[in-house]
Amino acid sequence: VRRGYPESMKEDQPFTWWKNNRALVVYKVTGDTSGKKWFSLKDWKSGKGGVWEYWSVNEGKLRVIDGEAPNCTPLILREY
Numbered sequence: 001v002r003r004g005y006p007e008s009m010k011e012d013q014p015f016t017w018w019k020n021n022r023a024l025v026v027y028k029v030t031g032d033t034s035g036k037k038w039f040s041l042k043d044w045k046s047g048k049g050g051v052w053e054y055w056s057v058n059e060g061k062l063r064v065i066d067g068e069a070p071n072c073t074p075l076i077l078r079e080y
Contacts, residue, residue: 006057014060021063024055025070045069 006017017023029037029050037049052067 015057016059017057019056021056021065022054022067023057025067026053026055027051027069028053 006015006023007019008014008016027039027047027050029039029047031037039047039050052069054065054067056063
């Protein structure tokens with residue numbers, strides 16, 4: 001299986017993107033009217049009022065488990 005790609009995606013078959021329960025690392029922020037919860041798209045690490053989760057799909061069923069902030073450096077986009 002290529003890194004980052006689903007393990008199984010075939011027509012008329014349940015989708016699987018598992019990656020050891022960590023196909024996606026998600027910072028989930030529930031919305032409210034206070035505006036005090038946020039996630040920074042500038043550094044992709046900073047946030048307040050949300051929780052880190054791991055998302056995966058096994059045979060068409062979404063699985064969400066408690067996660068932690070990833071230890072990585074975001075890509076830098078440059079203008080040309």
